[in-house]
Amino acid sequence: MLQNIPLEQAQSILNAHCKIIGKETIRLNDALGRVLAEEIVAKEDIPPFARSPFDGYAFRASDTQNASRANPVTLTIIEEVPAGYAPTKQVTPGTAVKILTGAPIPEGADTVVKYEDTEFTETEVRLFSPSKSGENIVSAGEDVAQGTVLVEQGTVITAPVLGLLAALGAAEVAVYRRPRIAILSTGDELLEVSEPLLPGKIRNSNSYTLQGYLQSCGVEPVVIGIAKDKKEEVAAKIEEGLAQADMIISTGGASVGDYDVVKDALKLLGAEILYWQIDIKPGSATLAAHKDGKLIIGLSGNPASAMVILQLMVLPVIKKMAGRAVYANEKIQVILKDDFPKASPRRRFLRGMLVFENGLTYMQITGGQGNAVLSSMIGCNLLAEIPGGSGPVKAGERLTAYLVDC
């Protein structure tokens, strides 16, 4: 069994064991936040025809070549075309069509002039300057040309993607199924949220925090509940999770001691343990296993340790499983805003918040960095790396940081 391995090795082991989830077809109305399981190629131009960007007159630019204030050109209005209607006549030399915003450019016309720049009656329009061919025409396909790859497979469907799919008439869309992730909390010390505190007990907050991160990430949490520190009980709950979900995340019982039962439960189930302990702080007490083709991740019971590893190691593999083309955390450079006075004998990740100032990226530490300190995850969208063997870090120093889900 691999033990105390680097984070990067842990990540690539998980990536190697992660299977991309199946596909399903859903209504466009339900598609926000889902991951596209197909490449979207525009089967039509958007917009589908050349149109007028404002209310005015469409005509042939060549008619106005010598037009001026002193020597205006007068054209005969042969038709009026509002938005939503097709022109029925062709524009010939000496004629114009009254055209409204969004209406199709009539055949023969190659330019449009605004209302306000003309003089007009019901039957005639007078023009005072030369127009250029193609001027003031929104061309067909200006937004998206037919045949363009509009969105790649593995893209998360955001509002404008939804709008473009609608423009293309995609009333249904193929997406990846949302992975179901089981959440198992272990520990004799855990109480349900509604229970009053008792000596030695704490409330099961990890289950809620995990649900929140998983839902924010667009996957479906399945709460399996609390298992006491007995390997048989933990094993039974893991089996329940394997039956209901695509992956299991447990918290607690992944450390080193007498009552750390997740490892024993996994052995009892015949799961293969992939590794145990990661060489970082916080969150070294992490294990990964697999059984029946499904990953089982054991996180620390300490809230911050669990959530930092969730962000650094688990959410990326869940995003990969969910079919996302981009799943790794983006790495950026930041300048630390605060001193961090502790030494870091071991490689450490600091919780902080991205701050923009004068075109530079800074990180503000969001609070205490202890393993139990969940409050500093509030607003934390950056995890900055301090290499192992470092001394205290001063405000103004540059660090590498990962952008993480907040």
Place this chain on the structure above:
Amino acid sequence: MLQNIPLEQAQSILNAHCKIIGKETIRLNDALGRVLAEEIVAKEDIPPFARSPFDGYAFRASDTQNASRANPVTLTIIEEVPAGYAPTKQVTPGTAVKILTGAPIPEGADTVVKYEDTEFTETEVRLFSPSKSGENIVSAGEDVAQGTVLVEQGTVITAPVLGLLAALGAAEVAVYRRPRIAILSTGDELLEVSEPLLPGKIRNSNSYTLQGYLQSCGVEPVVIGIAKDKKEEVAAKIEEGLAQADMIISTGGASVGDYDVVKDALKLLGAEILYWQIDIKPGSATLAAHKDGKLIIGLSGNPASAMVILQLMVLPVIKKMAGRAVYANEKIQVILKDDFPKASPRRRFLRGMLVFENGLTYMQITGGQGNAVLSSMIGCNLLAEIPGGSGPVKAGERLTAYLVDC
């Protein structure tokens, strides 16, 4: 009626007319993404008691003052305390308690030493170095001390907020109601998504894009549907919206021409028009009105014009209405990555994407900047300002930009 006003004036008029929505109490399980309607003060310490960060032995530091490898100290083990259980005995000089990760520190003990750093039997533990009082103890309230303001009113409930509320035993939480925002599409040219294209017609994509942005922002869209370009029909749909929603957003019919009927419909209804046209590009064809204490925002029918104004002007006021303490778009400095070759006689906002490089913030233009170009809203999380009267802008120039919802 105010006409062609600056964006900032338009924003402050909307803010002045926006009422914060009512409150409701919901289950913690449903609270992710909702806005807190109360300040959360910690009524208990988190964690609630001092505890051990790992498996080891708890004792009095003073017992080990002269301990060394050559001269170890041996203590008598009086009890074993696993996580979730309360110690029953007091630690006195010469005694120790075997303690597991997360278990409460027994009375009398003021330090903990790890398993691995000791030698032990069932009854005795041998220590080889002096411990300091308070060492290796996670103090009560290390995460959150009783009485601390944990989260301010108006905060969006994210995963760690959810976890901390759970740790405090908040099975229910007071949040603001989700504003209901009606979406009305106007125009004779509009088809439903499932309809085949006809000459002069386009599909109603704006309704989908708006739904997406509104849902991403945590509010509830109410789709009122398509109204033809007739003021009576538009007026009837606006009344429908006023009956069902807290605010109405319409697209189309807010320009200047013969068939721009939203203004006429509002007059017919006796709504007060607050302003008409904003002095920016894209999206100048915007109007705002109010009736029955509710805002009615008329956006352009051009997809990009509508969505840029949504992000710059409408989503901030919706966030305010939703009770968020922070609702304005954050302003940052960026370096342009691409040339923008057009002049900007009018104040212009460019669609782009934030790019991090070497500790600096850049903006990459996401595509065409025409009023109809929705595809450049994909990935657009920045709107950069080019002041009116500017010439072309070159890659490498610095611009001010607003961070917007993506």
